[in-house]
Amino acid sequence: MTPKMAPEMERRIFIRDFRLQVSIGIHDFEKEGPQTVVVNIDLLLGAAQSAHGDRIAKVLNYDVVHDGIVALAKSRHFNLQETLVEAILDLCLTQPGVIEARVSTEKPDVYKDCRVGYEAVRRRAAG
Known part of the structure; x- marks a missing residue:
């Protein structure tokens, strides 16, 4: 009888x-000062991240991602939002x-009756 293998666990951070002030937009009035941008990030982690032993050195420190996005926004x-998203994807x-x-x-703050945004998903290149 073959022992049952535990299914691979998916891990995400x-x-x-995340509310930031970002200089963003194509219109003249948008270039006069920063606007609020809300960022959401979901990172799929590889299996190696599971053997962390309760040590920060063995996991992705989300401070690095958070602080990197702050620096990028400044x-x-x-x-375009598309350009900002692509830059954040590169960072992540x-x-x-992160796979x-x-x-x-x-x-x-663009419209009073809805939210507008952009989303993209990218996988790390194989290799």
Whole structure:
């Protein structure tokens, strides 16, 4: 009789409802000052992240992702949410153990009756 293998556990780290002031937009009035942007991130981790032994050195430290996004948001003007999301995806996928990242942004102050945003998912290149 073959022993049953435990199913692979999926592990994720997330940052939700991260409110930032970002210089973003294509209109002249948007270029006059920063706007609120809400960022949500979901990171799929590889199996190696499971053997952490309760030690921070063995896991993805979300401070690095959080602080990296703050620095990115302050670094330049973004015309489009799509460009900001792509830059955050680049940051996330350079972190050890991250195999997939889902990033969304919203500009909550554009309309009074809805939220508008952009979302993209990217996997780390095989290799």
